[in-house]
Amino acid sequence: MFLEVKNLTKKYSNKTVLHSLSFGVDQNKILVVLGPSGCGKSTLLSCLNGFITVDEGTVFLDGQNITKLYPEERDITTVFQSYSLFPHMDVMQNLMYGLKFKKISRNDARKKALKMLHLLQMDEFSNTKIQDLSGGQQQRIALGRSLIVEPKLLLLDEPFSNLDEKLRLTMRHELRQIQKELNMTMVFVTHDQQEAFSIGDQILVMDQGQIQQIDTGQGLYSTPKNHFVLKFIGDSNLLDNGEYIRPEDIVIKSDSNGDGRIEQMDFQGSTINYLIKYKERVFHVTCLNRIEPLKVGTHVDVQYKVSKLEEK
Amino acid sequence: MGKNHLGSKITNWFVYIVISLSILLFIFYPYLSIFVQALHEPGETFNSFFMQNIKLTQNSLFVAIITMILSVFLAVSVTLCFAFISKKWQRLLRVFLLITMVSPPFVTSLAYITLFGRRGMITHDLLQMTIEPYGPQGIILMQTLSFASLNALVLIGLLKQLEPSLINSARSLGARTDAVIKDIILPLLKPGLIVVALISFIRSLADFQTPTIIGGSFKMLASEGYFAVISMGDIHKAALINLTLAIPALIGFFLYIKYDHAMSVQHHGLSSNMKAFPLPKKGFFFVGSVILSVIFYLALLLQYGSIVMNAFSVKVMGNYQFSLQPIIDSQIYLNDTITRTILYSLIAGLVGSLISFLIIYYSKVRNDRFMKFIEMVGTFPYILPGTFFGLGYLYAFSKPPLIMTGTSIIVIINVIFKQVAFATKAAKASVSQIEPTYFKTVHDLGGTVVNEWKDVFFPMTKQGFAITFLNGFISTMTTIGSIIFLVHPGQNMMTLVMFDVVQRGEYQVAAVIACMIILICLVMSGIVFGFISLSGKDWGYVFRSKKSH
Structure with missing residues (x-):
């Protein structure tokens, strides 16, 4: 493994916030750390970039034990949630900042920065003040500033959470492209599962300082390991004995003799969510918006596929 | 819309008028009358006074500029030292700095005389010397010491407002302690540095107590203005002196407004809930700031120590003994x-x-x-x-x-x-x-x-x-x-x-x-x-x- 974390433990005055975490990330892959707020994901990130000291465990990067190194000594850069671009420097100065500490001439640094601007599709902004950039542009520069030093590992701490919905989608797409182009290994922290699905090669689901499951997005969704993952990832209709039905696994058809009845209809655009009553239980159903929406009170025929948790 | 609202409107207007009038009467009018009368009253004109006493202005500016530079330099050292120390120490040292804020402005000079004066505890009693402590060097030293506290408190306040992730970003990009201070902390403190420099400059110009107490024969505008009223009763001369003082003070103030605004604009802060961690204790800035800070705090300690000692002791045959006599005498x-x-x-x-x-x-x-x-x-x-x-x-x-x-x-x-x-x-x-x-x-x-x-x-x-x-x-x-x-x-x-x-x-x-x-x-x-x-x-x-x- 390129990044290898073993038994990582962090305590804050007797309260354990990370419980002996072990996981790895392959080179040129993106690991997304996903979890509700307060689950310890930012603490985990701070252990990786060195801004907090760990109580137990080791972190190896490319075979080197970096557990005790200062942040500035680690070959890791971080894109922070608040962008943290230096307000007293312009775009180019921000981009070139990390190169000051590499043995590289000013001229070469400039060339690299211009190349990075091009990659970020922001060629015309080289002399712009940081304050004059939009949120999305600031985020791009922050990303570029961290990428330009060619770190072995790039950490991203909820980098898109301050952007609006549309921009967020674009940025996810761009990040993946840049990652492929530069062959970068990344750890990306988020609480947004859509973001996790679209970015992550692997997703590490965390709760209360513990790893709940590490898998691909598809794997998490189709074979959740426990109740937490099941409830956290996607929606589901819980049955007994660890059985559940995903809302899209229920197919309903208008049928005056059907056992089901539409109780509520929630129009979402591309999909329609229904609440149906079927055999004395209430089920969430998600349908694609292909046919005329069914009205409340309509009787429906119900077909479904039951899934089962591997462990209860 | 009843009576109720009418009463409120009347109250509103009453308060508005009383406040406006009182400010005009008790702030604007006194300043206006000093300008009008100092420039129109019979007697020496402003121009001739200024030309004949150019030396006074030179002395005042000389002391103010050196004091400004030294007190800002010292304050920066004290501030940077805060970036290296833990919360516990920060709190303790802040309290120490705050004590200087509740002291009368010339307490430093008092301590200086009792320690280093002709009969000073250190120079005379300890080292058996009789040195001349009076003059510009004493004024500069005392003003520097007493202004540095306020300057440091302002700068420490700004340091605390710096977005921690800016410092963390720089470190994450490979910046070591010295680079973080040089590239990030100092440039971001710049508006604050200018503001405290101007405050020190204006305060030094206006300070008449320090030169009066330890200036000796060194004459400055502020102390001469004081003597003009107190010993000669020459209010006209005092007004001319104060007008002279007002010119650099006003220039300083316009610069101050500019940078004070810049300071508040820059430091709105995104305030993420992230904490900045103390920087690694190494590098030039670490060593330098710690040495200067230690000297500074020792000087403060010495200053307050001597004040307390003087307040609670009498000298018997060359030795200090605990006594309440000074309190009784007071x-x-x-x-x-x-x-x-x-x-x-x-x-x-x-x-x-x-x-x-x-x-x-x-x-x-x-x-x-x-x-x-x-x-x-x-x-x-x-x-x-x-x-x-x-x-x-x-x-x-x-x-x-x-x-x-x-x-x-x-x-x-x-x-x-x-x-x-x-x-x-x-x-x-x-x-x-x-x-x-x-x-x-x-x-x-x-x-x-x-x-x-x-x-x-x-x-x-x-x-x-x-x-x-x-x-x-x-x-x-x-x-x-x-x-x-x-x-x-x-x-x-x-x-x-x-x-x-x-x-x-x-x-x-x-x-x-x-x-x-x-x-x-x-x-x-x-x-x-x-x-x-x-x-x-x-x-x-x-x-x-x-x-x-």
Whole structure:
């Protein structure tokens, strides 16, 4: 493994916030750390970039034990949630900042920065003040500033959470492209599962300082390991004995003799969510918006596929 | 729309007019009369005075510039040291710095004389030397030491507001301690550095006590202005001197406004909930700042140590012995001065804060343009030397239509309106944290302006009000410049008595008074902060800045 974390433990005055975490990330892959707020994901990130000291465990990067190194000594850069671009420097100065500490001439640094601007599709902004950039542009520069030093590992701490919905989608797409182009290994922290699905090669689901499951997005969704993952990832209709039905696994058809009845209809655009009553239980159903929406009170025929948790 | 609203409207207008008129009368008019009369009165003209006394200006500028450079340099060292030390140490050292804020301004000079003077504890008693401590070197040293504390407190405040992830970003990009300080911390503190430099410059120009006490034969504008009134009764000359002082002070002030604004714009902070961790303890800046800080704190320790020692000891056959004699000796100088000083300080703190908060209500909440002008007039005493303000009162209120000189009311009015400059700044900061919709809600639900004050404005700013009051109290307890010409025998204030006994060479009595002033200020701080922590618990949600995201 390129990044290898073993038994990582962090305590804050007797309260354990990370419980002996072990996981790895392959080179040129993106690991997304996903979890509700307060689950310890930012603490985990701070252990990786060195801004907090760990109580137990080791972190190896490319075979080197970096557990005790200062942040500035680690070959890791971080894109922070608040962008943290230096307000007293312009775009180019921000981009070139990390190169000051590499043995590289000013001229070469400039060339690299211009190349990075091009990659970020922001060629015309080289002399712009940081304050004059939009949120999305600031985020791009922050990303570029961290990428330009060619770190072995790039950490991203909820980098898109301050952007609006549309921009967020674009940025996810761009990040993946840049990652492929530069062959970068990344750890990306988020609480947004859509973001996790679209970015992550692997997703590490965390709760209360513990790893709940590490898998691909598809794997998490189709074979959740426990109740937490099941409830956290996607929606589901819980049955007994660890059985559940995903809302899209229920197919309903208008049928005056059907056992089901539409109780509520929630129009979402591309999909329609229904609440149906079927055999004395209430089920969430998600349908694609292909046919005329069914009205409340309509009787429906119900077909479904039951899934089962591997462990209860 | 009944009677109720009419009453509220009348109250509103009454308050508005009283505030505007009082600021114009007690701040604008005194300054105006000093300008008009100093330039038009028969006697020496401003030009001839200035040309003949160019040496005074040169001396003042020389001391002010060197003091400015040194005190900022020292303050930067003390501030940077905070980036390396833990929270616990930071708190301790901050308290130490704050004590200097509640001391009379010339306490440093008093300590200097008792330690290094002709009969000083260190130079004379310990080292058996008789050296000449008086002159510009003493003034610069003392001013540097006493201004560095305030400068450091301002800069430390700014350092704390720096977005921690900026520093973390730099480190994450490979910046070591020295690079973080050089590339990130110092450039971001730059507006603050300029502001404290200007404050030090203006304060040094205006300071007449230090040169009076330890200047020796070195003559400066501020001290000459003081002597002109006190020993020669030459008010005209004092006015000319103060006018000369006002020129660099005004230039400094315009620069100050510019950078003070830049400072508040830059440091709005994104305030993520992330903490900055102490920087690794290595590099040039670490070593340098720690060495200078240690020297600085030792000097403070020595200073306050000597004051306390002088207050509680007598010299018997060359040895110091614990004694309450200095306290007993001080009684004849004080009489009812202590009660009067506390009373005046309470009034100045309360009334000054009330006026300032109401000014800010109109200028900021109501966005009233005339009140913005009044607010600006209110800042004059902050810019111009305190003696200038006092002299203005002497000019303005010694003749019709308003004769007040010689009364105690003129002193009270003076200390009240001197507070307005700083209090409006504090009030502004406090008011800017209230969501404007609260005020709209009051009207939306049928309330009046009076309800705005009663139900929103004052309840929600009560912490800021308490702090502003405390500041007014302390600054009145330690003030000297603006009232020294106004106070008549029988109306004395503690700082004035202290200044008087220092000049008579009664250093131990002066030390007793210094300790008393510091103690009274500390007790009042304890009361105010106790009140804030008792009342403050439920108010977190009101303020914008505490909103988490």
